[in-house]
Amino acid sequence: MTRPPASHLALTAFLLLLGAGGGWSLAQLGAPLPYMLGSLLTSALAVAFFQHRFPKDYLFSQRFRMLFVGVIGVMIGAQLTPEVAALLPLMLVSIPAMALFVLAAHAMNYAIFRHLGGYDRSTAYFAGSPGGLIESITMGEAAGADVRLLTLMQFLRIIVVVALVPVGMSIWEGHPVGSASGLSLGPNAGGDWLGVAQVMALAVVGVALGVWLRLPAGQLLGPLALAGALVLTGLVEISAPPWLLAMAQVVLGTGLGVRFTGMTRAILVKGMGLSLVSVAGMMALGVALSMIVARLSGLPVDMLVVSFAPGGVVEMGLIALSIAANPAFVTLHHLVRIFLTVGELALVGRLRRF
Template sequence: MLTRLSFALIWKTALLLAIGAGGGWSALHLGLPLPWMIGGLSVSAALVLMPWRLPVLDGYSFPMGLRTLFVTLIGVMIGTQVTPDLLSLAGKLPLTMGFLFVFVLVAHAGNFAIFQWLGGYDRATAFYAGTPGGLMESIMMGEASGADIRALTTQQFLRIIVVITVLPLGLSLWLGEAVGSASGAVLPGGDVPVSLPSLALIVITGGLGLGLGRLVKLPAAQLTGPLLLAGGATVTGLVDLHLPVWLIAAAQLVIGVSLGLRFKGVTGRMLRNSLGLAVVSVVYMLAVGAAMAWVLTQLTGIAFLHLLISFAPGGVAEMSIVALSLAANPALVSLHHVARILMTVVEMSLLGRWLRP
């Protein structure tokens, strides 16, 4: 039986998602890339940043279980895109991973300078706010080192939000036309009608992958577990999964609304200062990533767009959706983002020792 608390959580979440869907619908008709994610994010952020408090937000926290569910489905989506073509890139991966490690070091060093000198943050806050990944790990290590957790958390979430907003829009402006889902592109098989048994198989695959990922302690297990399981099943021909467009849109919406609600409790002044720093930081990291992607394109022949998205410092789930929407190689992109987070966690664990009290 539903308790009064759980019923309130359900109807509030449904209402916020419905409002976010209105923003997504508007973004779709404006021709924006990732419309459901950007639209849902914008509307939910506007709700929590209003000068007056909305009753629906009193004591509300977005259910992370729902977000995890859709992240597992994103993992399945990406796994269905694993093809023998990805395996043919195995010989080039050591080079791209080497460049990625250099990217982590250069991006973190530049961000440290931006947040300390331009933002005026203390050394610990600037160090952990500037990591190009590992959001939760940076918050935990930053707290142990005496960093300003509110500023650190705000900068880390803004890093992800600015990347997933600026990158698709920037690509649209650079190419002079809409890209990915905004141009009407869909994944192979995405426009094929999906039966209830197929949908059930998708959910089961996601659940099994999540369980296996957590069992063997994979990084970002909610995404990588389903990805590996669905990828293995797809490559071997055991199953032929096609995920509908509406499911990808729903995943965008849930991720976008949950991100926008992260601004709850942030003051307007703090947001303005943090947002300006985040834009400078993200533009710097994207410029470094673009330079490395261009060099790697010359050396490996991998498409520049795929490498650029692989080096963009957003969250794993968020960047995987960007890759899916922009018709990049989602499996290649996800692999590099998981590696980026692992490299960042190791790097800040080693270098962060000099900041500990």
């Protein structure tokens, strides 16, 4: 991979500094998940008003983002304990509910994008997928969907969920979630530089393993599995300072915000409206199923709501970390959601011949 031009690196550094400033400002206001939402907001605004000044073909560094996805994977893996493993049999109740969620959410989204948005059948079908971002774009392109609209709606799904779920969970919990709520990341929440080095090393090795083994969401699952295995042995104790999680939030939020590059305001406004309707419907469905599963299994409703929220695996794991809602358990549900969604995309897409 060629090294990005200096102008690209300079813009990335500026956007990250801008995002950190936006995150700090929201943290002072007691906002939920402030560093992710603040950086997402500032980078999206920068794209909306100044993208004509961006260097040609600017791309946010995916290798840099991958490193911090790995950091979050390590932090989630550090939460794997025998207590979490004991919850796995209860997935026999929640997994069938997840399958129902995938089918119902996809059907609802198809109707919204086809009839309210006016998208063609192929674009509406693949844009309405409640997961599997890369897979839906790849399959949709092969089926003749409008890749520009498909990509926009898939990224907006993640962005809108990331923006709304922390707010909703803060209202539910009665206090802000995320770093503004005094999140503890391990036995030594203050952490030290040795702990930071340990987390970064595990992130690098875990990402490499996940990619090499071609694991689903390998950038996250590789570090998660590596850290979890080490913690379960009882030989390793992983802790990290709160600022490392804040830094990971800034990188992820900025990376999401710059996804708006190249879109006209008219397309963005229409897409945002459709996405709000879609996400509201999916969240209502997810909350209803969460309450039913909670009644049948005894699992906490807040943990199930985050498990059914149709956002990205990384972002939902980060929110789960913020509310101490068994992030490993939540992440497993999102991996299952993506697996079920991709399978349904392939099967129905082949039968319908979009």
